[in-house]
Amino acid sequence: xxxxxxxxxxxxxxxxxxxxxxxxxxxxxxxxxxxxxxxxxxxxxxxxxxxxxxxxxxxxxxxxxxxxxxxxxxxxxxxxxxxxxxxxxxxxxxxxxxxxxxxxxxxxxxxxxxxxxxxxxxxxxxxxxxxx
Amino acid sequence: xxxxxxxxxxxxxxxxxxxxxxxxxxxxxxxxxxxxxxxxxxxxxxxxxxxxxxxxxxxxxxxxxxxxxxxxxxxxxxxxxxxxxxxxxxxxxxxxxxxxxxxxxxxxxxxxxxxxxxxxxxxxxxxxxxxxxxxxxxxxx
Numbered sequence: 001x002x003x004x005x006x007x008x009x010x011x012x013x014x015x016x017x018x019x020x021x022x023x024x025x026x027x028x029x030x031x032x033x034x035x036x037x038x039x040x041x042x043x044x045x046x047x048x049x050x051x052x053x054x055x056x057x058x059x060x061x062x063x064x065x066x067x068x069x070x071x072x073x074x075x076x077x078x079x080x081x082x083x084x085x086x087x088x089x090x091x092x093x094x095x096x097x098x099x100x101x102x103x104x105x106x107x108x109x110x111x112x113x114x115x116x117x118x119x120x121x122x123x124x125x126x127x128x129x130x131x132x
Numbered sequence: 133x134x135x136x137x138x139x140x141x142x143x144x145x146x147x148x149x150x151x152x153x154x155x156x157x158x159x160x161x162x163x164x165x166x167x168x169x170x171x172x173x174x175x176x177x178x179x180x181x182x183x184x185x186x187x188x189x190x191x192x193x194x195x196x197x198x199x200x201x202x203x204x205x206x207x208x209x210x211x212x213x214x215x216x217x218x219x220x221x222x223x224x225x226x227x228x229x230x231x232x233x234x235x236x237x238x239x240x241x242x243x244x245x246x247x248x249x250x251x252x253x254x255x256x257x258x259x260x261x262x263x264x265x266x267x268x269x270x271x272x273x
Contacts, residue, residue: 011270022150122143126135126139126142
């Protein structure tokens with residue numbers, strides 16, 4: 001039962017994480033938004049939410065490794081940790097350079113990249129094999 | 133085949149949930165009845181262009197996944213999840229219908245509607261059904 005609750009929390013936070021990334025992508029690529037408002041409060045706040053969700057998803061994912069009969073040497077789990085580090089670093093950089101990032105293309109490209117990494121993590125978790 | 137469908141199922145769930153959450157955020161953040169037409173139009177656009185198509189994808193992939201490997205799911209699981217899914221869809225459509233009613237009242241009678249509480253109630257019911265559904269999905273390997 002406890003494992004199911006942890007898995008439920010893990011899934012909910014991953015869903016929020018993916019949804020927030022899609023929403024950020026939609027925001028930064030929308031034509032009606034001026035470049036000055038690209039780094040607006042909503043996107044910054046969502047970046048912080050994504051960072052928080054990544055933390056919770058990593059912790060709950062770690063708690064699920066042994067009960068689900070995996071080890072930390074399982075290739076797809078190692079790849080998932082690597083992807084989490086890449087995602088966290090990217091979001092951290094986006095937050096750090098939010099004032100200097102002025103190109104819609106770079107911002108949009110960053111979120112597309114984050115989406116691709118998230119799809120890779122989902123693929124690994126579903127197939128139990130890594131694309132890495 | 134099974135894994136590909138499962139990935140599509142997860143990604144479509146992300147898309148339709150994101151759209152629903154955005155609509156609810158829009159509805160919650162704008163309480164002024166003057167903006168009801170803008171909110172109604174945006175939510176209606178989201179419902180027909182994003183939510184409904186992805187719900188169809190959810191249904192198709194969900195039923196296919198269930199029929200491909202029925203032994204993976206516990207007894208009565210499919211029926212329970214289907215009921216929860218219907219509750220989620222019905223409460224969302226009810227929410228949009230009440231939004232249409234309040235829009236019409238504002239437009240024709242210039243009167244502020246009292247549907248907001250009912251809309252909130254429907255959203256809570258839909259949200260609870262959604263959480264229950266995700267919890268049941270999490271309990272399956």
